[in-house]
Amino acid sequence: MIRIIPTEFLKKLTGVETMVKKAFTFLMLGGLGAILLKFILSFSEKTALPEVAAHYIEKGPSELGSANIVTSVVVTYRGLDTLGEVTILFAAAAVVGLLIHLNRNENAVRREGSELLKTASVLLFPLILLFGAYVFINGHLSPGGGFQGGAIIASAVVLTVLASPNRKIGHTVLSVIESLSGLFYVGLGMAGAVLAVNGFLDNRIIPLGEFGSLFSAGLIPIIYTVIGLKVGSELSSVVITLNGETVEEDD
Amino acid sequence: MEILFLIISVFTVITAVTAVAVKDRVVSVLAGGATGLFASILFVIMAAPDVAMTEAAIGSGLTTFIFFFALRKIRRNDQDHSNGVSEETHRSRDNG
Numbered sequence: 001m002i003r004i005i006p007t008e009f010l011k012k013l014t015g016v017e018t019m020v021k022k023a024f025t026f027l028m029l030g031g032l033g034a035i036l037l038k039f040i041l042s043f044s045e046k047t048a049l050p051e052v053a054a055h056y057i058e059k060g061p062s063e064l065g066s067a068n069i070v071t072s073v074v075v076t077y078r079g080l081d082t083l084g085e086v087t088i089l090f091a092a093a094a095v096v097g098l099l100i101h102l103n104r105n106e107n108a109v110r111r112e113g114s115e116l117l118k119t120a121s122v123l124l125f126p127l128i129l130l131f132g133a134y135v136f137i138n139g140h141l142s143p144g145g146g147f148q149g150g151a152i153i154a155s156a157v158v159l160t161v162l163a164s165p166n167r168k169i170g171h172t173v174l175s176v177i178e179s180l181s182g183l184f185y186v187g188l189g190m191a192g193a194v195l196a197v198n199g200f201l202d203n204r205i206i207p208l209g210e211f212g213s214l215f216s217a218g219l220i221p222i223i224y225t226v227i228g229l230k231v232g233s234e235l236s237s238v239v240i241t242l243n244g245e246t247v248e249e250d251d
Numbered sequence: 252m253e254i255l256f257l258i259i260s261v262f263t264v265i266t267a268v269t270a271v272a273v274k275d276r277v278v279s280v281l282a283g284g285a286t287g288l289f290a291s292i293l294f295v296i297m298a299a300p301d302v303a304m305t306e307a308a309i310g311s312g313l314t315t316f317i318f319f320f321a322l323r324k325i326r327r328n329d330q331d332h333s334n335g336v337s338e339e340t341h342r343s344r345d346n347g
Contacts, residue, residue, distance in 0.1 A: 070301045135304070143300035151308035158316050235313060242320045 065208035066140040066217040074145060075220050080200065083189065085147075086230060090182065093234040100241045110165040121163035128156035136228030140217040146224040150231025157236040161243045169240050174233045181230040188219055188226070256296050263289040276325075280318040287311030 013021065049057065056073055066072040074082055112118070135142075136149030160167070192202035202219075209216035263286055270282035287310030294303035 068301075144304050145301065148301065148304040148308060151305065151313065155308055155312050158313065162316075239313070239316065242317060 061211065064204070064217060064220070065211050066220050067212050068140055068142065068145075070143075071140045071145055071220060071224070072217070075139075075223050076202065079189065079223075082227070083185070086182070086185065086227060089231060089234050090178070093178075093238050096238050097241050100244070112166065113163040118163045121159045125156050125160055128159070129153055132156065132228065132232060136224050137221060138214070139224040139228075140220045141212065141214070146227025147231050149224075149228040150233075150235060153228070153232030154235030154239060158239050161239055165243055171237060171240070174237045174240075177229055178233040178237070181226045181233070185223065185226045185230065188223055192219070252296065256293070259289050259292050259296070263293065276322055280315055280322065283318070284311045284315035287314065 048054075056077060057069055060069045060072045060077075061067065064072045064076050066075075113121070132149045132152035134149075135144035135152055136146045139145030139149070157169075161169075189200050192205055193200040195202075195205045204218045206218050208218050215221070266282045266285040266289060270279050270286060273279050273282065287306055291303040291306035291311065294300070294306055
């Protein structure tokens with residue numbers, strides 16, 4: 001861990017050095033501007049959708065039964081990308097946990113949040129949690145989905161952590177939820193590859209149901225629930241880990 | 252709607268420039284969060300509510316929070332290493 005900034009970075013530059021530094025900055029900016037200028041000059045507003053987008057919009061609702069076209073793209077048409085994103089998030093959370101764990105101090109005492117914040121957080125925590133769950137369960141009907149719902153759940157955890165920073169929150173439940181939902185997500189994707197004609201992450205291995213109702217769009221609500229749980233527990237554990245983190249001098 | 256869009260765009264740019272230009276770290280982080288918030292309003296106006304929700308929750312909420320954790324750590328290190336390079340000497344070197 002970097003504790004002190006190396007002094008050579010803070011050394012005062014001489015006049016010539018400053019000039020050279022500034023010249024380089026302007027050169028870089030000019031180059032970037034020249035590259036972007038080409039795009040600006042050739043810009044024309046699109047009047048028709050590209051072929052793929054047109055397919056998503058025209059065929060999406062009837063093919064996959066999801067009222068929210070963004071969701072049908074994110075979960076099914078481009079499902080592999082979403083799996084990649086979830087994996088990246090998992091890796092990031094794991095690395096944060098690993099780095100901070102080495103530097104942890106269990107006995108550090110922090111200033112508690114104010115009475116107002118504490119009372120409000122107790123009141124709001126379940127409501128925000130419920131809203132997060134609502135957002136990811138209704139991902140195929142209304143704006144939002146697994147990532148958004150997960151982030152909302154994590155913000156509820158942020159509120160609790162800010163209100164009572166000394167409360168010990170166990171990681172075990174969070175990591176169990178995270179691992180199980182990750183496994184379940186990949187498992188559902190594989191089931192699509194095995195059972196359905198269209199391969200990995202196909203949502204039509206269970207009946208599509210009535211268009212626009214809560215239990216519709218095949219696997220989409222299930223996958224989004226799993227993603228929501230996974231993202232929520234990952235971001236929450238990042239926040240909890242960062243809160244537990246202290247430097248050794250803090251005794 | 253056009254006017255609203257322009258006003259919020261201007262606010263987005265102002266807060267973004269503030270985040271880079273201002274010397275105080277706390278103000279800089281808060282300005283970064285405000286940029287995310289204004290950007291998420293722009294996304295709603297441009298009919299992208301899915302992106303707007305992500306931007307509001309992660310871009311302006313969680314990121315700001317994580318920055319404050321980092322700031323707390325930096326500050327403690329500045330105090331602890333008074334024989335090293337503290338924030339004050341850093342500033343005076345910048346100015347002089």
